Amino acid sequence: MNSLHYTLQAGEQRFALRTAQRDLPALAANQVLIKVGAASLNYRDWLVLHGLRDTRSGLTPLSDAAGTVLAVGSAVTQWQAGDRVSPAFFADWHDGSFKPQHMASALGGANRDGVLAQHIIADAASLVAVPDHLSLEEAATLPCAGVTAWHALFERGALQGGETVLVQGTGGVAMLALQLASAAGARVIVTSSSDEKLSRARKLGAWQTINYRERENWDEVALEMTDGAGVDHILELGGPTTYTRSLNAIGYGGRIAQIGVLSGFDAAPHITPMQFKNASINGICVGSVKHYERLNAFLTKHRIHPVIDRQFAFDDAEAAYTTLAGASHFGKLVISTN
Incomplete structure (x- = not known):
């Protein structure tokens, strides 16, 4: 399957944001193919863009997204086509205490490609269901910022x-x-x-x-x-x-x-x-999949809608980064891939 995504390419002073086509590999047994509906930015993403977080050339940036399942691997039973899902920030931190090896599974960092793409492939165990009362744009604000706030206030x-x-x-x-x-x-x-x-x-x-x-x-x-x-x-x-x-x-x-x-x-x-x-x-360094699930249950109970300051088109991602750097926003900045 051919799909468009963004990559960071090394430059003289900072990484450049570029679009590229890629052929997605066949799904492994435990993987899920997702059509990304929206992604959101965090201050971490500005640091990554400027090479302050061990960025590698060719990295697909951003950690936060929500989308719709298109297909599942042969061993996946908890998800099916049409489900609305969001990947956790740490793909391998499912529950329990944080371990050193979990850090390498952070999406959009030095080791793991992120979500600024039309389609992504994720491990089934790293996904959470999007609450029914939230749009994909709202859900895309949660994996880092929402889980961090939840972890800080309620879990710890x-x-x-x-x-x-x-x-x-x-x-x-x-x-x-x-x-x-x-x-x-x-x-x-x-x-x-x-x-x-x-x-x-x-x-x-x-x-x-x-x-x-x-x-x-x-x-x-x-x-x-x-x-x-x-x-x-x-x-x-x-x-x-x-x-x-x-x-x-x-x-x-x-x-x-x-x-x-x-x-x-x-x-x-x-x-x-x-x-x-x-x-x-x-x-506090974000949180686990279980933290994310409990956050979503709380959001559903209280019918909370995250605050989105501005939304940007997929081909206008550079402007979203510029707005992030200006720090004039209130709440979250979202890039729509629809």
Whole structure:
């Protein structure tokens, strides 16, 4: 079968995004052929494009997609033609604890081709069903950003109703975390440099908002908002420029989910205060297939629709990357392959 896909080709300063035709191989017994309906971008994809994540020339980028099953291998019983499915970020992390070998199965990274294609082939065990109430475009926002937020708040964070959550920014992980936490009865604080984005966050259910350009000491503001108790959960998305403030804002017994590197990879905060707060830091690197299934069950129960800022045509993928780099989006950027 002949199909169009994108590849990254080595250039002088960064990889170039190119389209190419390829012949898809015959399905192995445990594999599934999927017609991709949509894919979405994450900050990781910008890093891959610029060769900051061990990118190889010829790689098909992006990790997040949703589509429709066209055919299944001879041993596949859980899927059939016509099913709507989405591949997990880590194709080999099905359940249980994360293992070193799982890292190599991350889609759209150094070792495993991704999903920016008209058709992909995936292992049957790496797929989850798309919730009936979601479009393929909405489902395509979930494998990285949605699962990361779910893993941080519920699998490792054990979020309870009435607790406070602080999320940094208004990107994909942050807005999905806002929606999930609000649905669970938590009080969510959102930080951003844009009053317009903060207004939109309040409409999504944010309890409080902080413009960190106007109030650089957002950690002190968060403490005031919680009457000095501190925040129960912080999704740490910024990195070196935000970490010290997160350590100050976290409450006694609180949990910081270490997720983002928006300001770099060299966060080296003074973590002694965590000891005397009996607080913890959880490293979060997306999640497993089972995490994804439980996320989808929660989304279905609460009828949550992920926020999509803009959609791009398949032949306009370069513009989607440019928009991602500009960081002006609210929620997710999606590329439609239809």
